[in-house]
Amino acid sequence: MAKSSPILLLVITHAIALVNAEIFTALTTLTKALQYEKSLAGNLREYVKLEQERLQKVLELADSYERHAETALVDAESYVANPVNAYLFVKTFTTDLPKTKELVSGKQNSEEFLQLLEDYQPYLPDEEDFEGVVAAILRLQDTYQLTSQQIADGTFTPTNRSPPMSALDCFNFGAFAHKYQDHYHALIWMDEAYQRLQQESNHTVSPSSVLDYLAFACYNHLTAFNWLTMHMANRIGIICSHG
């Protein structure tokens, strides 16, 4: 584990014994990540404030467009009889346009926030943590013989509950297992994803994706099971014929 992966480490402590120093480091890093998460909440609110100011300017622009168009439409000919009016109208849609486009794109505010997020990234969980946590949970599932439903409901430790998992979360577990050709876990987690989809009014994952993976996992698992059965039957046959 070249990079500190505190969450993975702390999850693993519940399956294997780790020395205190490692747990301490992991906890410190996790605490730091949570503090960065809290800072991000503040940064997001600042971003919203800047965006509200930008939208106020957009509304002022809309007002000025409307006011101008309505005044000019009363008598268009008389309006352009003063050529400065004509110039100011033309200017709005030529030299002023890049500024208007920039105002509407809102790029500056969003880019500043996204840059901040980029700066925080080393202190926040990453893809490696994601795979590590899922793998650790699958190992815990086998060790303590937990059903996918127990884990997904967050009720498998009665004293320390977690929020329930969505169909998409279960799908993520199934897809992870599928990636590493763990057909058994792929099957039970895609099945759990499918069960949860029935209860979701807004599907967090498309049913067809779940069914695709489910069919594939089912086929692979049964094939593996059949192969095992045939292999054992052969072995028994061989043993019997040699008996």
Next chain:
Amino acid sequence: MAKSSPILLLVITHAIALVNAEIFTALTTLTKALQYEKSLAGNLREYVKLEQERLQKVLELADSYERHAETALVDAESYVANPVNAYLFVKTFTTDLPKTKELVSGKQNSEEFLQLLEDYQPYLPDEEDFEGVVAAILRLQDTYQLTSQQIADGTFTPTNRSPPMSALDCFNFGAFAHKYQDHYHALIWMDEAYQRLQQESNHTVSPSSVLDYLAFACYNHLTAFNWLTMHMANRIGIICSHG
């Protein structure tokens, strides 16, 4: 005039006589442009509404970050004792991140509006109109011997006033004249821009840009004037010596 340039056409009617049909077409096109400007005001307000909804989601995200971080920070070790908590935290900054970035970028709303603006473009004034109107105003200035200040104040037609021009507007006139090597107009309009800059609390154009052009226009205009004086003196000398 391959492309209909209604504003230019209407400005020109005040300098030269045009047949009624041309004026009618120009007025129709101008009216259409003004109606598109009015529509744009409505579109901008719709865009702001969509953006407000987006910002509401960003605020909800900020709330969920803060709530989560504060709950977990109370006892980080006990928090990750349930590995599903750990999974959900990691997920926020890995698989959920592209969605968060998209939400903060606000690209969808702004791109939809910018596409709309693109669609309206053929009915709105363009760069050709801009240059045409400025050239027409400079011609009117010479014909009716108006000062730049009279035009910029919008008071040269007592019955039909226009809003006053900013220093940037005067700068645009000067820069246009400069582009076509019309040093005299460049000089008087950059001078007007400089006068107006003194009265602007928020400069609409940088003083150094105005002074740059002003110095250049001054030099060119004086050079042209000196050349003319010398040329005339030479001619007079030639005439005298031949007299």
